[in-house]
Amino acid sequence: MQFHVNGFRAGDPDVHAAAEAPVRVNGANGLPEKVDVLIAGCGPAGLCLAAQLAAFPEIATMIVEPKDGPMEKGQADGINVRSMEMFQAFGFADKVKRESHWINETTFWMPNPEVPGEIARVGRVQDVADGLSEMPHVLINQGRVHDMYLDVMRNSPSRLEPDYQLQVVDLEVDAEVSEYPVTVTLEHTAPGREGERETVRANYVAGCDGARSNVRRAIGGALHGDAAHQAWGVMDVLVTTDFPDLRMKCIVQSQAEGNILVLPREGGHLVRFYVELDKLDESERVADRGLGIDDIIAKAARIMAPYSFDVKEVVWWSIYEIGHRLTDKFDDVPAGQTGDRTPRVFTAGDACHTHSPKAGQGMNVSMGDAFNLGWKLISVLTGRAAPELLHSYSDERRAAAKGLVDYDHQWARIVSAPPSDGEGGMPRVQRQFIDGGTFTAGLTVQYAPSALTDDDRFQGLAPGFEIGKRFHSAPVVRLSDAKPMHLGHVIEAGIRWTVFLFAPRSPQALDDLCTRLENDPSSPLNRYRREGEDIDTLIDFRGVFQQGIRDLAYGDMPPLLRPGVGRYGLTDYEKIFCADVKSGEDIFDMRGVDRDKGCMVVVRPDQHVAQVLPLDADQELVHFFGGVFQMPDGG
Known part of the structure; x- marks a missing residue:
């Protein structure tokens, strides 16, 4: 965990410095007139999404909940291994492991x-x-999972807190307006204020408001099934x-x-x-x-x-x-209009798919929806990606939800059968x-080829890192301090992509690639980075070597893997790893990485593998990120 990068910080490292000026501005009634994202519902999907957005204080986020406070008991309880991997990215997997x-x-x-x-x-x-x-x-009380997301939110730079005793009752989207096109009608539920209504305008709305979702109803969505x-x-x-x-x-x-x-x-x-x-x-x-x-x-x-x-x-x-039900789309763009407009309203969790609790997937898949949506919204709202990126949310998550509903339909009947x-x-x-x-472990979701997920033409270089599926972590040892750890644990919730560079037996090809990536103006590291930003702001390159830690010298590593970061240009010592040859759990063997050729494994912010490439495939990498990011000037 790194937290002195911009100077010494005392106290709890999970408590970030508050933003100097909050971007959300409340009016006389205590509510803002405009927000970037309005989230309906403080369930697992809504809080997962809010926790991601909270790390970006430049994004005005509002999350509303009709209840008068956080959940304490009841509802879902099962956390599958995929969700635990996601919790690692948020920083509270160890806490869940201890309590559960x-x-x-x-x-x-x-x-x-x-x-x-x-x-x-x-x-x-x-x-x-x-x-x-x-x-x-x-297994753990859903309310405790909510608590952990709420802790992430309140400890974030934006100090985000839910607005309780408010619910979304309706919304309208003006497709002709580019700024704040969604007008949201909110209704108070506090004693003495029941029925009072107010409006807030938003750039985007996420309906995480359950099976009877008012957001889904407002965009014409319906649950179909049996x-x-x-x-x-x-x-x-x-x-x-x-x-x-x-x-x-x-x-x-x-x-x-x-x-x-x-x-x-x-x-x-x-x-x-x-x-x-x-x-x-x-x-x-x-x-x-x-x-x-x-x-x-x-x-x-x-x-x-x-x-x-x-x-x-x-x-x-x-x-x-x-019941087993699913909506036709997870956003507000009518069929046939995806080329003419981009989504402004999304549904997640029970608002777009319902099923039995028998397979223990409800909370898990709901959080998976939000984890997919969060980094895409942030990328668009911070100008890193074009709004067209948001089409991918419905495409990817509806397919995942359909797989859940189909499996649960079969499983529920077997459990109920004589x-x-x-x-x-x-x-x-x-x-x-x-x-x-x-399936019940949450590991069968595989996103289809798209602008965000490449085809499998180079899958043979690392068959254990299946393209479209989540990055299957394995043990490594960090070179700088000999710390044994899991490689996937370096991925943190946010918008940063990770590229793992697996070195061949002779590391010259990796050295040459790092030199080109660092110095070539067309490299995605240089093309999409804004003035004054660290080299790893958007894409984080990490090296993985076949040798043991005593067979390599840290000072001989490529400068790209030893970058200066932060306002002091301090060296980041945590980007180079070796196979865990001492324990015998060699990541190259465990994931079938080609020892003679090595490879690049490109991982999305939501931990899913986007590409496997040869180490000389610079242009393929440039082309791929050209479909993800936009130039700093918006071009």
Whole structure:
């Protein structure tokens, strides 16, 4: 972690110096007349987006929430390994790891063949297969995840805080206006002010306001799909029981009473139960049944037989109906008009896709939406990229959401189905769980070739870094101080791209490339950098060598990998890494990097691999970034 680059800083390094002058200007009513980005909703998508924007005080950001304060309990709880990798970029993955409950194994329970009215364990599997990620699958209260995003926001240069007790009720987009074309109608929800309305104009609006999204409605969007017509109850409880796997993730299928998902929660004692309740008629809604917490507890106790089940305290509960729905587009540009106008309004999370919680993907995919959108909005609003970049958000994230909805549709029905054996005697639900492991880990998202993601013509140089998928980190050792670490952890949330230069056995090709990149006026390092900016402001080059740390001399490394940064021109000592030959976890072997040729691996700000290139492919690199950035003068 680097924080003395512009002079000595005392205190908590996560607390950034406040911006000298806030860009948001409030009027007499306490609200601004204009903002760059207005975010509707303080759920995981809205807060993830706000946390990214907050690092840029030149962007006026406003996030509104109808509730009177932050969430404390309930709703989502599962954090897959992909989200944990994303949390690393925000700087709070270690905090989540310390507080959360780690899911290491999943057990499967079915009717006891000898006593069919009772359940018995029939299998157990490792929850996350070896080698998928350095991060664990964890469970933690969604409210704590919100807290961590809020900490990032309030510690940022902009000191961003939500505007509570305000909700978006409507908006209009004037496609003929270039500045602040979105007029947003806000409504107060505070006691005594209910129904009062005000307007704010915005350059962009992000609807992260849930399945009943007013933002989605205002741009003519609708959720399409189906419902399973099945009521489920969920409860967070403190319970005494002799069930032996209470601290494991469990999938329980009973003979006649239905099914349960058992999810141990953080803190050592709290447990969440997803409990199958009643089938619903085609025209019936779950509220029509009048079900309550007593029904959930009674049904859970019957399913868990012969084990005792005594609930001591109910922390939170809800009853819901499974639905699988998706919107046509995640922005406001009508079909057929993408060449004539750029997006101004976006939807994310439940506002554009809904599904069951069975696969544990809701919060994760919602945050993935925001992580994709955030760096693109910032790039456009800071003049680094043209507004056309924003078309890619709907294209990329709708495809990802469709994959989620399709998988969850299948998985939810298997979990709700009567218990049955599959091939080889393994329960069907266990086999499906194993087969879907990379999906539930969040690792199957692969963006299609586009201006932001190249084709696979050079994929053979590093097959372990799949183009379009997230950068699959691996252990390395930093040359300057011999620190063992994960290479992917150098990527931080923001707009900076990362290019990893994997050196061949003879490093001359890498040395020559660094010299050209540093000195050629057409290099993307020089072409898009503004006067006075550090050389790594937009593109961060990092070197990875095959030799051990004692076989290389730091002073012999290319100057591009030892740049002077900040107002004093201090050397950045953290850009050069070696294979971890001591532990045997050699990144070149683990990811199949060509040892004779080496390669470049270009990684987007959202941690997805954009390109794999030979070390002599300077012009390909220039061409690629020409489709991402615009010249400092806007040309």
